[in-house]
Amino acid sequence: MATNATETPDTGQHLEVIRKRKRKVPTEVSIFLVLVGIALLFEALGWIVRGDSFLMNPSRLLIMILQMSIIGIIAIGVTQIIITGGIDLSSGSVLALTAMVTASLAQQSDYVRAVYPALTDMPWIIPLIAGVLVGALCGLINGALISFAVIPPFIATLGMMVSARGVARAYTDGQPVSMLTDQFTWIGSGANPVIIFLAVAVIFHIALKYTRYGKYTYAIGANPQAARVSGINVRRHLVLVYTIGGLLAGLAGVVASARAGTGQAGMGLMYELDAIAAAVIGGTSLAGGVGRVTGTVIGALILGVMLSGFTFLGVDAYYQDIVKGAIIVAAVVVDQYRQRRRNKTA
Amino acid sequence: MATMTAEDLTPDIADYLLEVVNARKTFPGVVALDNVQLKVRPGTVHALMGENGAGKSTLMKIIAGIYIPDQGEVRLHGETLTLNGPLDALEAGIAMIHQELNLMPFMTIAENIWIRREPLNTIGLVDHQRMNQMTEALFERLGIDMDPETEVRHLTVAGRQMIEIAKAVSFDSDVLIMDEPTSALTDREVEHLFRIINDLRAQGKGIIYITHKMDEVFEIADDISVFRDGQFISAAPAKELNSDKIIQLMVGREVTQMFPKEEVPIGDVVLSVKDLALENVFENVSFDVRAGEILGIAGLVGSGRTNVAETLFGVTPATSGSIAIDGQETEISSPHQAMLRGLALLTEDRKETGLFLGLSVLENMEIAVLRDGYTKSAFVEQRRLDHECDGMKELLAVKTPSLDERIGNLSGGNQQKVLIGRWLMTNPRILILDEPTRGIDVGAKAEIHKLISKLAAKGVAVIMISSELPEVLGMSDRIMVMHEGKVTGFLDRGDANQVSIMELASSPVEPPVAED
Numbered sequence: 001m002a003t004n005a006t007e008t009p010d011t012g013q014h015l016e017v018i019r020k021r022k023r024k025v026p027t028e029v030s031i032f033l034v035l036v037g038i039a040l041l042f043e044a045l046g047w048i049v050r051g052d053s054f055l056m057n058p059s060r061l062l063i064m065i066l067q068m069s070i071i072g073i074i075a076i077g078v079t080q081i082i083i084t085g086g087i088d089l090s091s092g093s094v095l096a097l098t099a100m101v102t103a104s105l106a107q108q109s110d111y112v113r114a115v116y117p118a119l120t121d122m123p124w125i126i127p128l129i130a131g132v133l134v135g136a137l138c139g140l141i142n143g144a145l146i147s148f149a150v151i152p153p154f155i156a157t158l159g160m161m162v163s164a165r166g167v168a169r170a171y172t173d174g175q176p177v178s179m180l181t182d183q184f185t186w187i188g189s190g191a192n193p194v195i196i197f198l199a200v201a202v203i204f205h206i207a208l209k210y211t212r213y214g215k216y217t218y219a220i221g222a223n224p225q226a227a228r229v230s231g232i233n234v235r236r237h238l239v240l241v242y243t244i245g246g247l248l249a250g251l252a253g254v255v256a257s258a259r260a261g262t263g264q265a266g267m268g269l270m271y272e273l274d275a276i277a278a279a280v281i282g283g284t285s286l287a288g289g290v291g292r293v294t295g296t297v298i299g300a301l302i303l304g305v306m307l308s309g310f311t312f313l314g315v316d317a318y319y320q321d322i323v324k325g326a327i328i329v330a331a332v333v334v335d336q337y338r339q340r341r342r343n344k345t346a
Numbered sequence: 347m348a349t350m351t352a353e354d355l356t357p358d359i360a361d362y363l364l365e366v367v368n369a370r371k372t373f374p375g376v377v378a379l380d381n382v383q384l385k386v387r388p389g390t391v392h393a394l395m396g397e398n399g400a401g402k403s404t405l406m407k408i409i410a411g412i413y414i415p416d417q418g419e420v421r422l423h424g425e426t427l428t429l430n431g432p433l434d435a436l437e438a439g440i441a442m443i444h445q446e447l448n449l450m451p452f453m454t455i456a457e458n459i460w461i462r463r464e465p466l467n468t469i470g471l472v473d474h475q476r477m478n479q480m481t482e483a484l485f486e487r488l489g490i491d492m493d494p495e496t497e498v499r500h501l502t503v504a505g506r507q508m509i510e511i512a513k514a515v516s517f518d519s520d521v522l523i524m525d526e527p528t529s530a531l532t533d534r535e536v537e538h539l540f541r542i543i544n545d546l547r548a549q550g551k552g553i554i555y556i557t558h559k560m561d562e563v564f565e566i567a568d569d570i571s572v573f574r575d576g577q578f579i580s581a582a583p584a585k586e587l588n589s590d591k592i593i594q595l596m597v598g599r600e601v602t603q604m605f606p607k608e609e610v611p612i613g614d615v616v617l618s619v620k621d622l623a624l625e626n627v628f629e630n631v632s633f634d635v636r637a638g639e640i641l642g643i644a645g646l647v648g649s650g651r652t653n654v655a656e657t658l659f660g661v662t663p664a665t666s667g668s669i670a671i672d673g674q675e676t677e678i679s680s681p682h683q684a685m686l687r688g689l690a691l692l693t694e695d696r697k698e699t700g701l702f703l704g705l706s707v708l709e710n711m712e713i714a715v716l717r718d719g720y721t722k723s724a725f726v727e728q729r730r731l732d733h734e735c736d737g738m739k740e741l742l743a744v745k746t747p748s749l750d751e752r753i754g755n756l757s758g759g760n761q762q763k764v765l766i767g768r769w770l771m772t773n774p775r776i777l778i779l780d781e782p783t784r785g786i787d788v789g790a791k792a793e794i795h796k797l798i799s800k801l802a803a804k805g806v807a808v809i810m811i812s813s814e815l816p817e818v819l820g821m822s823d824r825i826m827v828m829h830e831g832k833v834t835g836f837l838d839r840g841d842a843n844q845v846s847i848m849e850l851a852s853s854p855v856e857p858p859v860a861e862d
Contacts, residue, residue, distance in 0.1 A: 211721075211726060215709065215713065215726060218709065219702055219705070219713050222702035222705050223701065223703070227702075228681060229659070229661060229691065229699050230681070230768070231681045231682045231684075231714055232682075233680070289705065
């Protein structure tokens with residue numbers, strides 16, 4: 001018995017060392033493998049069902065990435081909000097509202113039914129700035145409601161989701177805003193949305209990793225009380241995070257209206273859910289404190305590949321939604337599993 | 347274990363209603379209970395006494411089936427029980443009244459009491475009328491005058507406490523555990539509670555009663571068991587004890603030489619607190635702390651000592667009174683402001699308000715200094731910070747594979763060192779430590795004590811709150827004792843001992859002695 005007792009802790013320690021040495025695979029890598037897997041699955045199905053390659057078609061890939069760029073821009077803003085432990089349901093509606101406002105300031109002068117006949121043919125920078133500011137203002141309201149009126153993020157942004165859509169409709173009595181200047185629509189032409197998306201991704205990747213802003217964001221999500229006692233002004237920081245989330249939704253609205261050449265109140269419907277899905281699929285934890293921009297970019301690509309792949313296979317849109325819903329739920333299940341494992345080791 | 351021994355068959359076994367034999371319970375890094383026993387006779391009130399952390403609550407949770415002991419057994423009427431959850435204990439006849447209330451505020455009194463046992467009518471729906479009648483019958487027995495249909499949220503804390511008691515009684519259990527049941531009650535309500543207890547005692551039930559209040563113990567208890575540091579110390583009929591004796595038993599340790607307190611020159615007053623108050627929590631708190639001095643704050647849990655620390659640090663800004671630093675009156679309304687004025691606070695609850703469990707050691711350590719000196723145009727100077735954190739890790743001998751390790755994977759002692767490091771990096775002039783060594787092993791404790799001494803020697807003014815009297819006595823130059831939100835006295839290092847502290851901490855003695 002006595003010899004056993006001295007041996008047991010030894011082996012126990014040994015096991016622990018081995019477990020620690022086992023190289024941890026970063027979340028991004030596993031998500032990337034999922035992306036590759038899905039793409040290859042469509043490739044195989046493509047050859048079987050249509051006798052055609054899914055991946056060897058640059059124009060299809062470009063369209064896919066273009067489609068995802070706008071949701072991707074929103075998703076990056078949503079990612080940092082979810083990292084704080086919050087949520088943003090308003091981004092799709094904010095996109096619509098900013099698209100309307102932006103388009104109304106980017107109309108051509110020879111268009112007789114311009115919203116502001118006196119404000120036509122303006123340089124592209126003006127509608128761009130206006131759109132981004134409108135988005136930021138919506139985010140600021142979200143943040144202020146959450147921080148100072150102490151309303152749960154779900155409710156505050158739900159209110160904004162409904163109201164912003166209403167404002168977008170009321171703005172022109174539901175009429176689309178068209179005939180936009182060429183220099184404005186250039187923003188959304190070609191691969192520009194992709195470039196903007198990637199630029200935003202790089203900026204926020206750096207901001208979350210290497211700036212005080214990012215460090216505070218993670219700290220608040222990990223433990224808001226500890227963050228406060230560590231001297232962080234949690235309320236002010238949350239307002240900032242939501243404002244930036246709104247700003248990115250605004251930017252997405254600018255890009256969307258430039259690409260479509262019009263502003264319409266029905267734009268961006270359900271985009272908020274796609275954005276949240278991209279973040280969650282990318283490994284951002286709804287519990288807060290965990291998440292990366294790289295993961296969200298991959299998450300957005302997964303959604304894009306699925307959309308494009310199903311269209312390529314000619315699968316009905318209803319079935320696409322069913323699978324998309326299942327994937328979102330699966331991503332959350334994986335997140336819960338990861339959390340439980342984290343808590344176990346803690 | 348399953349075999350019967352001669353001891354099990356001895357005739358006096360039936361004399362005890364409830365027995366706990368050789369209980370042992372460990373939590374990661376801490377032995378909460380070791381070789382503990384308890385014997386409760388039927389028809390008696392058995393009081394458990396001991397300091398915070400003596401193991402009373404752990405023992406109660408074992409009896410109530412909330413914790414499963416690593417070793418030992420619980421016997422009821424001489425029969426060994428297998429308790430895998432609170433429900434098992436309830437069904438066996440053991441009910442517990444929790445210190446923290448577990449009622450559902452938006453349900454009625456009757457619904458709360460009979461939850462999971464609702465009377466049903468013929469078609470299987472809840473029979474509210476009968477449930478209310480049952481409640482009224484119960485209340486009549488206990489002399490409680492309340493409407494069973496009132497929603498619990500409308501009740502005062504004392505009212506809720508009475509409902510908890512009624513609920514526990516409604517199980518008709520043989521054993522009732524009460525964990526500080528009077529903490530929220532007024533004198534009249536306490537009287538009422540004691541009437542109920544006397545009734546239950548007359549019915550032959552066993553009542554296990556935890557309290558810190560001496561006067562109560564002698565009024566209600568038949569037997570008293572004393573615990574200390576997770577060990578059973580002694581048990582005796584209340585008649586054979588007095589409060590001095592109990593305190594002796596509760597604190598009876600030798601003050602060991604594990605506290606390397608250095609004698610350092612004491613400087614000028616750095617922090618001066620006058621009549622500080624937080625409404626309904628504490629009041630009239632006044633003290634000075636000098637550079638190089640360690641001021642200990644002692645008191646039981648709930649005495650307001652942690653609240654004073656949080657108020658000084660701006661977590662819960664004071665409602666009245668003044669704080670002066672270096673003789674200059676100043677306002678502290680947020681932790682941010684407190685930090686600007688040179689304060690640092692190591693919080694009491696590591697998990698709740700200290701750690702970012704999901705983040706790395708580095709991210710945990712650097713968070714408080716990101717504000718000053720380590721950022722250049724919003725970008726964090728990570729390399730310099732890595733270097734400083736690495737130095738702090740070496741200084742505090744934090745055992746971690748790397749700074750990138752998730753802090754959740756470290757032991758409690760090492761987590762605590764990281765948190766201390768977080769605050770040392772801010773170069774505080776006034777360091778408030780709330781339970782700096784709670785739940786960590788002896789080795790790490792000694793290291794932290796050494797560090798505190800070193801900081802004081804450097805001229806830092808230290809305020810140290812601790813439930814461990816030897817720690818307070820070993821480390822402090824002066825000790826402030828609190829009881830129920832009031833300062834009950836100051837003791838100089840020379841005059842303080844465990845008994846004098848416990849006396850001040852457990853009773854509201856005459857108005858506080860003027861300090862200094």
